[in-house]
Structure formats: structure tokens, C-alpha cells
Amino acid sequence: MASKPVNTAGLRGQSAGETALCTVGKSGSGLTYCGYDVADLAENATFEEVAYLLFNGELPNQAQLAAYKSALKPMRDLPDAVKSVLKLIPKDTHPMDVMRTGCSMLGNIEPEKDFSEQNQAANRLLAAFPAIMCYWYKFSHDGVEIDCMTDEDSLGGHFLRLLNQEEPSEQHKRVMDVSLILYAEHEFNASTFTARVCASTLSDMFSCITGAIGTLRGPLHGGANEAAMDMIEKFKSPTDAKEQMSGMLARKEKIMGFGHAIYRTSDPRNTVIKAWSEKLAAENGDTSLYDISVACEEFMWDTKKLFCNADFFHASTYNYMGIPTKLFTPIFVCSRLTGWAAHVMEQRANNRIIRPSADYTGSEPRKVQPISAR
Numbered sequence: 001m002a003s004k005p006v007n008t009a010g011l012r013g014q015s016a017g018e019t020a021l022c023t024v025g026k027s028g029s030g031l032t033y034c035g036y037d038v039a040d041l042a043e044n045a046t047f048e049e050v051a052y053l054l055f056n057g058e059l060p061n062q063a064q065l066a067a068y069k070s071a072l073k074p075m076r077d078l079p080d081a082v083k084s085v086l087k088l089i090p091k092d093t094h095p096m097d098v099m100r101t102g103c104s105m106l107g108n109i110e111p112e113k114d115f116s117e118q119n120q121a122a123n124r125l126l127a128a129f130p131a132i133m134c135y136w137y138k139f140s141h142d143g144v145e146i147d148c149m150t151d152e153d154s155l156g157g158h159f160l161r162l163l164n165q166e167e168p169s170e171q172h173k174r175v176m177d178v179s180l181i182l183y184a185e186h187e188f189n190a191s192t193f194t195a196r197v198c199a200s201t202l203s204d205m206f207s208c209i210t211g212a213i214g215t216l217r218g219p220l221h222g223g224a225n226e227a228a229m230d231m232i233e234k235f236k237s238p239t240d241a242k243e244q245m246s247g248m249l250a251r252k253e254k255i256m257g258f259g260h261a262i263y264r265t266s267d268p269r270n271t272v273i274k275a276w277s278e279k280l281a282a283e284n285g286d287t288s289l290y291d292i293s294v295a296c297e298e299f300m301w302d303t304k305k306l307f308c309n310a311d312f313f314h315a316s317t318y319n320y321m322g323i324p325t326k327l328f329t330p331i332f333v334c335s336r337l338t339g340w341a342a343h344v345m346e347q348r349a350n351n352r353i354i355r356p357s358a359d360y361t362g363s364e365p366r367k368v369q370p371i372s373a374r
């Protein structure tokens with residue numbers, strides 16, 4: 001009997017190029033950055049080490065890491081022109097639109113003039129993204145113009161400090177670091193592919209990243225962490241969660257934070273972030289959000305054999321850290337920028353314009369009729 005044909009819609013299963021940056025769904029836990037298992041990196045590295053790895057192909061030694069962090073620190077502030085634009089953006093704007101505009105505006109003020117500046121442009125965005133997010137958030141929500149510079153050692157700590165305007169705990173800094181590592185890179189996902197398509201036209205780094213932000217925004221991609229939070233906070237208990245999800249599935253609604261285009265039985269990032277959610281829940285004392293999330297996970301596996309992707313337990317984890325839901329996907333941007341920029345550099349190093357073909361399904365050739373005759 002002939003086997004079921006592979007559904008190739010959405011380019012599924014088709015190779016669209018080469019990369020040395022990442023494998024998805026292959027050896028070990030299923031996800032490696034430059035050969036390192038993501039769980040190993042999450043356990044034994046920091047986000048800055050992972051950024052260095054993606055940009056240079058090797059993990060830094062102590063001196064290289066110290067030099068890299070020292071180079072990033074002075075780049076954390078924003079030009080006045082970018083602050084002025086951020087101040088114009090209304091409070092009810094989607095923060096991913098703010099990130100997109102902030103990125104694009106920075107590219108107006110400090111353009112990448114040629115590809116010799118690509119590392120500078122990537123590092124500038126890496127250092128400045130937490131400020132783009134928090135400067136707008138604090139101004140639009142609290143009317144406060146925050147100082148965008150902190151002396152926090154890590155970018156994760158810097159973000160938490162800007163957001164809460166107080167010293168973050170060591171534990172929260174570590175969780176943020178782990179989260180940024182988990183989100184950093186994921187092969188030819190939709191937003192990275194957007195960045196590569198843009199790069200293949202020999203466009204500039206800021207355009208590639210701006211396009212990628214727009215792609216990550218959607219709920220089928222990065223926007224799922226926010227959408228998952230909106231869903232789980234509506235559930236009153238684990239039993240209520242199962243009942244409501246049953247109704248959602250019956251209505252053929254997508255359950256955000258579940259399923260994956262490549263993984264078939266689990267997403268290796270889930271184990272890591274779920275463990276942090278459980279730990280934070282226990283320390284918080286109110287474990288209900290974690291318990292509800294676990295009930296969702298069990299229900300989806302039992303009924304549909306669908307599993308949590310990276311986004312699902314990020315929702316409760318960030319919530320236990322007091323991070324506003326609307327900033328969940330922008331945090332993803334702060335991390336994935338590293339993967340996007342590394343892919344832009346890789347595309348540029350061996351470029352041919354990305355231009356696939358299409359299967360035509362339209363009308364047969366025909367003649368234009370005079371407008372009076374139509």
C-alpha cells in the first residue's frame with residue numbers, strides 16, 4: 001500500500017538552505033547551537049556566552065567573555081531621537097510594534113553602512129533592545145522617563161532592573177538568563193527565515209531584524225507565549241482547564257503553546273523552563289498557575305498527542321517573576337536577535353538571492369476586454 005504523501009504545504013520537510021548554527025529535532029535532546037546541546041548551555045552557560053557562540057562559532061574563554069560584556073555595556077543607552085519616537089507611541093500599542101519601530105528607528109540613526117559593520121550592528125541591537133522595550137513601557141504606562149543605563153552585569157539582569165527599577169534577585173537573573181538561552185536560536189523558523197530572505201537581497205541588518213520582529217509577532221510563532229498566558233489565567237482550576245480546553249478543541253480552536261512544525265513528541269526547551277516554573281511556583285506559595293499548566297499539558301497529550309512547545313511554560317514562569325504579559329514576546333525578541341543576526345551573517349557569507357518558484361493555480365491566458373465590455 002502506498003504510504004501517505006508528506007504534506008509539504010508551508011515548505012514543510014523541504015530544505016531551504018544550509019546552516020552551521022543549529023540543529024532541530026536531531027541528536028541529543030533535539031536542539032543544538034553550534035554543536036552544543038541547549039540543555040547543556042542552559043545549565044552551564046550564560047546568555048552572553050551563547051550570543052558570543054552564535055556570532056563567532058565558539059564559546060568564549062574568560063578573557064573573551066569579559067571583553068565582550070565590557071563592549072556591550074556602553075551600548076545599552078538609546079539615542080535621544082529613538083527615545084523621542086518611543087514617547088510618541090501610545091500605551092495601548094502592541095509592544096511588538098514598539099520593538100519593530102524601535103529597531104527600525106535605531107537603523108535610521110545608526111545605519112549599518114556596509115557589511116564590515118554587521119557585528120557592531122548586531123551587538124548594538126542586543127544591548128539596546130531591553131531599553132527600547134522598557135523605556136517605552138515605563139513612559140507610556142507610568143509617565144516615567146527611565147535612565148536606560150544600569151551597571152547590571154548581564155543583559156537579563158539589566159532588563160529586570162529597567163523594568164522593575166530595583167535590584168533583581170540572583171534567582172530571577174538566572175531564570176532570565178536561562179530563558180534567553182532557550183529562545184536564542186532555532187534554525188529556519190519563520191522569523192529567522194524572514195531575516196535570511198531579507199539578507200539575501202543584500203539589505204541591511206536593521207531591515208532584516210525589523211522584518212523578523214514582524215514575523216515573530218504572530219500567535220502561531222513567538223506571540224504564543226502571550227496567548228498561552230491569556231488562556232491559562234482564564235482557567236479557574238485544573239478541572240476547569242480540562243473542561244474549557246475540551247470545548248476549544250471541539251470548536252477546532254488552536255491551543256497556544258502546543259504543537260510544533262518540526263518536533264513530533266516533545267520540545268526539549270519545555271523540560272528546562274517547566275522545571276523553573278515549578279520551582280518559582282513552590283517559592284511563591286501559590287502554585288495554582290503551575291498546576292493549571294500541568295493539567296493543560298496532560299490533557300493535550302492524552303487527547304491529541306500534542307505537547308508543550310517552548311512558549312507554554314514560559315507563560316507561568318514569566319508570570320511568577322511579575323513580568324507583564326504584554327512584554328513576553330518582546331523578551332523573545334531580545335533573545336532571538338542573536339539567532340537572527342547570526343543567520344544574516346551566515347547568509348551574507350554564502351549568498352544567493354532567495355527566490356523560490358510557485359505552482360500557478362490562476363486563470364488560463366486571456367485578453368483584456370475594453371472596460372465598457374466588462
Ligand SMILES: CC(=O)SCCNC(=O)CCNC(=O)[C@H](O)C(C)(C)COP(=O)(O)OP(=O)(O)OC[C@H]1O[C@@H](n2cnc3c(N)ncnc32)[C@H](O)[C@@H]1OP(=O)(O)O
Pocket residue numbers: 219220221222224253254255256257258259260261262306309310311
Ligand atoms: C517558539 C515557537 O514559535 S513554537 C510555536 C508556537 N506556536 C504555537 O504554540 C501556536 C499553536 N500551535 C500551532 O498552531 C501549530 O502546532 C504550529 C503552528 C506550531 C505548527 O503547525 P503545523 O506544522 O501545521 O502543525 P502540525 O502539522 O503538526 O499539525 C497537525 C495537526 O494538529 C493540529 N494542531 C497542531 N497544533 C495544534 C494546537 N496547538 N492546538 C490544536 N490543534 C493543533 C493541526 O491543526 C493539525 O490538525 P489537522 O491535521 O486536523 O489539520
Ligand SMILES: O=C([O-])CC(=O)C(=O)O
Pocket residue numbers: 185186188189190221261262309310
Ligand atoms: O522552529 C519553529 O518553527 C518555531 C520555534 O520553535 C522557534 O522559532 O523557536
